[in-house]
Amino acid sequence: MALLVVLASFASGVLAQTPKKPDPKTKPPVGKGLASKPAPPPPPPPIAKELEEEVASIAAATGARLSASEHPVFDCASSLSRDETLIVVDGAEKAFAVFKEISGVSGPAEMFGIKKPLLVILPGAESYKKLGYWYEKAKGRPGMGDAVANSTYFPFDSPRCLIGMHLKPSDAVGLAHVAAHETGHLCVQRYKFNSNYSPPWLCEGMGAYLEARVFGITNCYCFSPGGAQRYGAADAGAVLEKLSDLQFAKWKTAVKAAAKSRQLKTFANFIPLQLSELGAGEVGKAWSMIDYMASLGPGKVGAFIGAVKRLWPAAVVYEHTPAKTAAQEKAILEVFGVEVAGFEEQWRAYVMAKY
């Protein structure tokens, strides 16, 4: 620490000196001397005690070595180096900024409360599987352990907002995509929170939309046609191999062609689908619906999600019900002033003109 202080004051002393005129006869030393060395990075700011304790509790339960860090929207518990952690966190922070823009939400506190959502980056599947059981016990959510054990990443919406993920077989850049995508799920689940299930097309569409807006490429999918719902299910699956590192522009072209030839399921037909029943076509329609809503003005996407939550049936049921379709149809009429079929034709015209 003392050395850091000395170096820092020496470096700032060097910078403060009046620059001398260079002597053309003497070559400046290459890669040598203190002046050419970058100043040492400042030490990380102190971490809130509550976060330190929570991260220590997760580390103890998962057996992973984790460092806590605080960021504008998210907190982080990471097994990565500080620089790599920043790459992952940046994906989530940027995704939230896009959601803020399209939803009109005032800020993270409106959605998450006083505690920032926590990104947990674990080193591998073994420690990751223990995260759900820690959550189940520490946060009183039975069943979370088994649900998480069957995935490679997971958005926990309540009572503690948290995104869990692990490094195998990914890396910091891959996890930045996961962080942006899962932020999409967390945003749909938490915005105007109703403590009930959110429409799967909207959750998955928002994940893909935010990831595409942040990176221009999508690489993270939860849906696996024919398989069980599993966050991260498609990442390792050859079924969707053609979807890895998919350029957003390319996906737009495909959606445009499908919209033109009316190959895609109608909105009314894909509203009832569960995550496990969504395919690339439906997800392309889902994010392009969100994109169209966003094009109608700032806050329109938020107004739609808010109306869906307000009109949502009170019964907490995982499966789709007709009341869930009715809530979404009413929300479209209320926010956009047209019936679903009319809204769908507007979407088609937008996609064909813009994509």
Ligand SMILES: [Zn+2]
């Ligand atoms: Zn997803």
